[in-house]
Amino acid sequence: MQHRTPACQLSRATRGDSRQNSTTDNGTQCPPIAPACQWLTTTTGRIATDGHSWMTAVHWAADPKAKRYTSTRTHGPRTMNATTIVIAQECANLKTCRPGIAYLARKAKCSERTVEYHLGMLREAGLLAYQSKGGRVAQGMDEASVYERIIPAAFDEALGIRTIGEGVQQRPVGIAEEGRKLIGKLAKKAARKVRRSRPRTPVSGGKRCTLMEGGTSPAFPAASSIPPSETGLASGSSSHPTPKKATSGPRKLNRVGRRYQLATELITNVPWLQRASAARISWIARHCADAGWTWREVQAAAEEHSPIDPAEARRPSGLLAHRLKGVHVLYAAPASRRLMVTAWEDSRAQEHFRHAEYDQAAGPVTVTETALEAMRTIHAVLQPTAAGEDCTEHEEGALDIETLTRAEVLEHRAFAAHDPEYVSGLLAALGDQDARRLLTHRLVDQALTLLRLNAPAPANAF
CATH class of the missing domain: 1.20.1050 (Glutathione S-transferase Yfyf (Class Pi); Chain A, domain 2)
Structure with missing residues (x-):
């Protein structure tokens, strides 16, 4: 039974029994909770008895018209939306509220960072509290956090819910008459399953060419159309309303393409690399390709100290890897590479090897x-x-x-x-x-x- 005058009503009971709390205030806000109070031992709310009652509190806090909660972060979403409701539904269906970030991202069809944002908003609104915080454990495995579904004290105050018990073990025993209509609406919302709405952009701004709409023109089909003037037809304008972009130029190679291009040039021009695989050579000479080396510079670096006979190169890729170890650091500047190529071409050892080939041939x-x-x-x-x-x-x-x-x-x-x-x-x-x-x-x-x-x-x- 309610008191006749509001002055006799208590905003909150000082004892464990809060039967006297019958005040209803639909404009009650849900202030953000500090991180230190987001644990089960420090929260001011009570543990939800089931997932449906917890979802009524989630819908109450996420009401876009009432604007009961606003995030304190300067980045990410500032208010709750449909994604928050979808993530909360998945948490409400769990027997033990221990959801993984990847699991919620797959269920809500969003990124893992978005899931972290909305879980943080549920904690700030007092709807979730840490029971144990997850993190990196042994052998590099990530352990999920264990949450407890909490009904905040602001929800009980707004709807006039009377509770008994102490701390998080409080249980509802009644509700004010003014809050029954609101709790009924929230219960209907909690019973419905919310899905994320994906925006669909139309193909064009005008009408579609279908049987129902009759044609592609937005004008009335029975209206008279004015033909274009003869001057407009005879002008011969070459401009098109939607000009196409010129794509006739050569495509620019990315890093992987440049590596394979250098490997193909080496296999084609270097005699002792003709039996090698392009994929292996592209991986071995990847540092040289990324630094802008030419195939001539790679050959000069490989044959700098001693020439290589094609008949003796049993494993060309392994020989090239041995010869090119650290050369991209030694000859980092283009000027040093040019001097290295010049010295290799004029070396007496290379000249003697070429002469021996000429004599044999x-x-x-x-x-x-x-x-x-x-x-x-x-x-x-x-x-x-x-x-x-x-x-x-x-x-x-x-x-x-x-x-x-x-x-x-x-x-x-x-x-x-x-x-x-x-x-x-x-x-x-x-x-x-x-x-x-x-x-x-x-x-x-x-x-x-x-x-x-x-x-x-x-x-x-x-």
């Missing part, structure tokens, strides 16, 4: 006029001179190796590989040092060995 060549002239000069020197004959003419016609071109040097070497007598003639005409500079040590030693054994060299022996 050299086949029968046509004797040019330069070689014939050198042969005539050598035979003239070897012939015995007449008594009293001056040898100045032969000395003047002696071969000068400094003036020979690279093609002429290769011709001399190819001819010497087929005729050991030609090597002995050059030794007599030029001397041992210059002859070895011209023909290499290998050809000179082979010719001397054949001459020492008195065995004629076959035409295809070399």
Whole structure:
């Protein structure tokens, strides 16, 4: 029974029995609760007896018209909305309120950060209280927090609910007459299942071309249309109301595309990488590709200290990984890479390796006029001179190796590989040092060995 005058009504009982509390105030606000009071041991509310009664308190706090709760955060949602109701419904259906963030995000079809925002609002409104706070446990596993569903004291004061008991163990025993209508509306809301509404944007602002609407024009179908003027038709305007963007330009490669491009260039141009996999090479040379290296710079860095024979490269990807270890840090600047490539191209080891390849690949060549002239000069020197004959003419016609071109040097070497007598003639005409500079040590030693054994060299022996 209510008191006749409001002055006799108590706002809140001072004893455990709150039967005298019958005041109803629909404008009661739900002030944010500090983090220290969001625990079960420090909350001022009471534990909800079931999920339905807890959802009535959630709908009361989330009423958009009453604006009973406003978040204190400067980022994220400021008020409760349909997402808050959906998350609260999932928490109300749990026997033990221990929801995982990923589970709620999957159920509500939102991000995990959004779930954390709305759980924080439910705690600030006094609707959830920590029983135990989760976090990182052993072996890197995340443990979910255990909540207790709480009905805040502001809800009991607003609807005039009378309770008995102490602390969180209070139980409702009655409600004021003025609060019955509101609690009935909240109970109907709590019984309905709320789903998040997804915004749907129409394809176009005008009417759709359907049978119901008749056409694509927003005008009345029976209205008369004015045809365009002849000047407008004959103007020949080339502009389109919705011009298309030009997409004819080349696509820009991303980081992965640049790595595969460098790997393809290496496999195509480097002989000892032709049997390698593009995926492996792109991963091995990823640091060089990210730094903007060219395939020539990668080859120079790999062959900087010693050349690589394609026949000896049994595992090209492993060999490249060994040679490129740390080179992207050593040659970080483009200027240092250019100097490294120049030094590699001019190195004596690389030059000797290229010459050896040229010597092995050299086949029968046509004797040019330069070689014939050198042969005539050598035979003239070897012939015995007449008594009293001056040898100045032969000395003047002696071969000068400094003036020979690279093609002429290769011709001399190819001819010497087929005729050991030609090597002995050059030794007599030029001397041992210059002859070895011209023909290499290998050809000179082979010719001397054949001459020492008195065995004629076959035409295809070399």
